[in-house]
Amino acid sequence: MAWMLWDGKPTxxxxxxxxxxxxxxxxxxFAASLTFAADPPSESTEEKISDTTTQRKxxxxxxxxxxxxxxxxxxxxxxxxxxSVSTQRKKSDVExxxxxxxxxxxxxxxxxxxxxxxxxxxxxxxGRSTNGRVSTGRSHRASPVIQSQEGEESLSxxxxxxxxxxxxxxxxxxxVVTPWLAFGAKLSASLERFxxxxxxxxxxDDVTGLKSHIDxxxxxxxxxxxSLFWETRLQNRSLFxxxxxxxxxxxxxxIRKAYLLFKDFPSPFTxxxxxxxxxxxxxxxxxxxxxxxxxxFVNGVFMDMELSVSTNLIDPKGPDxxxxxxxxxxxxxxxxxxxxxxxxxxxxxxxxGQLDPxxxxxxxxxxxxxxxxxxxxxASVFGHDGPKKLMGYGVDMGWTSRLNLPGRPxxxxxxxxxxxxxxxxxxxxxxxxxxxxxDNTGKFSGRTKFQYYGQVFNPELxxxxxxxxxxxxxxQKETAIDLVYHYYTQVYRANKFRDVxxxxxxxxKERELGHEVDLIAGTGITPNVEVTLRTGLFMPGRxxxxxxxxxxxxxxxxxxx
Numbered sequence: 001m002a003w004m005l006w007d008g009k010p011t012x013x014x015x016x017x018x019x020x021x022x023x024x025x026x027x028x029x030f031a032a033s034l035t036f037a038a039d040p041p042s043e044s045t046e047e048k049i050s051d052t053t054t055q056r057k058x059x060x061x062x063x064x065x066x067x068x069x070x071x072x073x074x075x076x077x078x079x080x081x082x083x084s085v086s087t088q089r090k091k092s093d094v095e096x097x098x099x100x101x102x103x104x105x106x107x108x109x110x111x112x113x114x115x116x117x118x119x120x121x122x123x124x125x126x127g128r129s130t131n132g133r134v135s136t137g138r139s140h141r142a143s144p145v146i147q148s149q150e151g152e153e154s155l156s157x158x159x160x161x162x163x164x165x166x167x168x169x170x171x172x173x174x175x176v177v178t179p180w181l182a183f184g185a186k187l188s189a190s191l192e193r194f195x196x197x198x199x200x201x202x203x204x205d206d207v208t209g210l211k212s213h214i215d216x217x218x219x220x221x222x223x224x225x226x227s228l229f230w231e232t233r234l235q236n237r238s239l240f241x242x243x244x245x246x247x248x249x250x251x252x253x254x255i256r257k258a259y260l261l262f263k264d265f266p267s268p269f270t271x272x273x274x275x276x277x278x279x280x281x282x283x284x285x286x287x288x289x290x291x292x293x294x295x296x297f298v299n300g301v302f303m304d305m306e307l308s309v310s311t312n313l314i315d316p317k318g319p320d321x322x323x324x325x326x327x328x329x330x331x332x333x334x335x336x337x338x339x340x341x342x343x344x345x346x347x348x349x350x351x352x353g354q355l356d357p358x359x360x361x362x363x364x365x366x367x368x369x370x371x372x373x374x375x376x377x378x379a380s381v382f383g384h385d386g387p388k389k390l391m392g393y394g395v396d397m398g399w400t401s402r403l404n405l406p407g408r409p410x411x412x413x414x415x416x417x418x419x420x421x422x423x424x425x426x427x428x429x430x431x432x433x434x435x436x437x438x439d440n441t442g443k444f445s446g447r448t449k450f451q452y453y454g455q456v457f458n459p460e461l462x463x464x465x466x467x468x469x470x471x472x473x474x475x476q477k478e479t480a481i482d483l484v485y486h487y488y489t490q491v492y493r494a495n496k497f498r499d500v501x502x503x504x505x506x507x508x509k510e511r512e513l514g515h516e517v518d519l520i521a522g523t524g525i526t527p528n529v530e531v532t533l534r535t536g537l538f539m540p541g542r543x544x545x546x547x548x549x550x551x552x553x554x555x556x557x558x559x560x561x
Contacts, residue, residue, distance in 0.1 A: 479522070
């Protein structure tokens with residue numbers, strides 16, 4: 001790197017001198033980091049300093065001032081009303097601890113002993129002490145959701161009272177049986193209507209779906225450094241097509257999470273999580289999946305790292321579930337408002353041996369500007385898919401600005417590009433592809449998560465450009481409304497998609513795929529009841545021969561116990 005910074009053709013002494021300066025600078029920075037990371041002085045040292053200061057004050061000869069005749073001031077005592085016992089009992093026994101690693105959801109840690117959370121793994125936290133109650137350590141992904149009344153960080157950098165509506169989150173553990181045992185449950189019911197999915201006016205393609213599920217979660221931690229989390233989902237789904245197909249009813253019981261979390265294992269500053277856990281990044285651009293894994297989290301001085309090996313062992317349903325995933329995710333922790341991460345993901349198909357992609361990328365989440373939020377994701381894919389070599393790239397960037405106006409409106413602009421393959425006859429595939437574990441679900445400025453590439457079209461970012469514009473308002477404390485517009489084009493003309501939600505292929509003669517308008521609204525009726533409405537209308541462009549608009553509407557009611 002020293003040669004890259006040098007301008008010109010330096011001689012050997014100049015090179016040696018430059019390397020010497022660079023080495024000295026690195027040593028100075030390293031020593032400074034150790035100085036800032038050093039522990040505060042011991043009590044004995046502080047006492048010596050205090051005694052020395054006191055002795056110096058005693059040696060100073062003070063001249064008594066002339067007495068002043070003043071009227072004696074009467075100081076009235078102020079009586080502060082102490083909170084009653086009943087008021088103290090209203091406070092929740094469940095407390096949320098700020099992030100320890102780069103995951104988004106908290107990993108439950110239950111302790112039967114008093115725990116001081118001022119320092120966990122050597123990192124300074126919020127100074128709360130749970131006194132043996134259920135506590136949580138936040139991480140980049142996985143685990144149960146224990147919602148904080150403080151809500152998430154707003155665009156202004158302060159805590160807002162709004163909570164995020166995510167149907168895939170685990171239920172909060174509101175029922176605390178003992179200091180080391182807690183339970184929770186959540187009921188969700190959704191009604192969905194999908195029309196003209198094949199872009200033609202046919203009743204046979206219209207379908208109505210009714211889905212309901214209940215999630216039951218439990219957390220136990222009789223030991224201070226070990227905790228267990230379990231979540232099971234009971235699901236029922238009914239489809240009512242208007243065509244010749246018969247009504248379908250599906251019942252399923254599945255284990256969503258079941259893992260052990262070991263604190264300070266195998267050494268301080270590390271966590272080990274073994275079992276079925278949720279892999280999830282902030283915008284779910286990389287992954288949102290429940291996988292059986294062994295994951296190690298390392299909280300470093302400058303960066304937090306996650307290393308994991310995962311697959312699906314409990315309920316594989318096809319060859320894709322047998323793929324083994326190797327993930328390395330590193331996050332810079334030097335700033336609280338801007339997060340920069342680097343990652344590498346390898347997916348190895350050991351059964352078929354034909355798929356071996358490697359994803360290398362970086363992400364940036366920024367909140368350093370007041371009432372502004374921006375993101376940037378960039379990734380490249382290499383490896384093999386059958387006889388073809390992979391070499392593609394993808395970019396996703398956007399910016400959200402909160403305006404200081406009534407209703408707290410916000411404006412969002414986004415751009416996403418997945419590279420395409422101009423020559424499909426050679427042995428090199430230049431199409432970008434996402435990991436296959438992705439979900440492309442997030443939010444802009446509201447509180448409801450939705451498909452940010454379109455509720456109806458919902459494409460995988462491959463050989464495609466997506467322009468996005470959104471306008472959102474927050475009319476009430478727990479209500480948010482977003483109006484989103486998308487414009488889709490292909491990078492190169494092609495007659496197929498990698499993955500979309502409609503049942504129609506393009507002609508391959510034009511690049512314009514079409515437009516989509518979505519309306520997303522979410523509100524909290526009570527602290528435990530939330531209602532979400534997500535609608536979308538896709539208008540096909542010149543790349544399609546059929547021109548019927550596709551429509552989707554979904555109403556979801558969620559109740560937490």
